Amino acid sequence: MERMTKLEGDIEKINKFTGFQLPNKFKKVGLVLIIVSILAIVSSVKLYFTDLRSQDLFERIAKTGMILGLLMISISKEKVEDELISKIRMQSFNYAVISAVLIYSLVPFIHYIFILSFSKVATIEGSKDTAILSFLLFLQILIFKKLKKAYNEE
């Protein structure tokens, strides 16, 4: 009995978290954030900082701003948020994750082969991406198992 209550609590928590969305107006906020961040990255604003460390920090903040802007657009509600939109959202997440994993898994090898055809000292690029992709997929598998268990508990 106690276990069931825990699982019900789990599913409620997961529902709350997975169903989290921002209001529709965040689409515009996100777009503005992306534009400002891109301008900050491509412009020479960072050169106002004298030391290299501050320049790096500024650029990193701008890049994070761009990611957060994209996230805002991604998780903010449509004007009418109904079941068709939920389905489309789920399909698009699915497609995005699968293509991102496949592309990021293949690109280092394509890059390697491409460089190898010009030079003999080719190095394999990318290392952080494997950690991110593993984390993303691990999280998905974990949540999937947890949800499946929670939904089916008698």
Added chain:
Amino acid sequence: MKNRLKIERAILDLTQEQLAEKIGVSRQTINSIEKNRFVPSTVLALKLSLLFGKSVNEFFELDDDE
């Protein structure tokens, strides 16, 4: 799944937009159901049933191969 949504909507003389508003979905959702591209949930089917004053079976029907 086959459906008679368009016919039922015509009987009530509603546009897709008006029907969508009455059951709290977008016009695109009504359109995609009518075009057989989207199968609605039971809740949505029951809302339509309430609005049309008919049972769900009268406007949604399984295909032969389903």
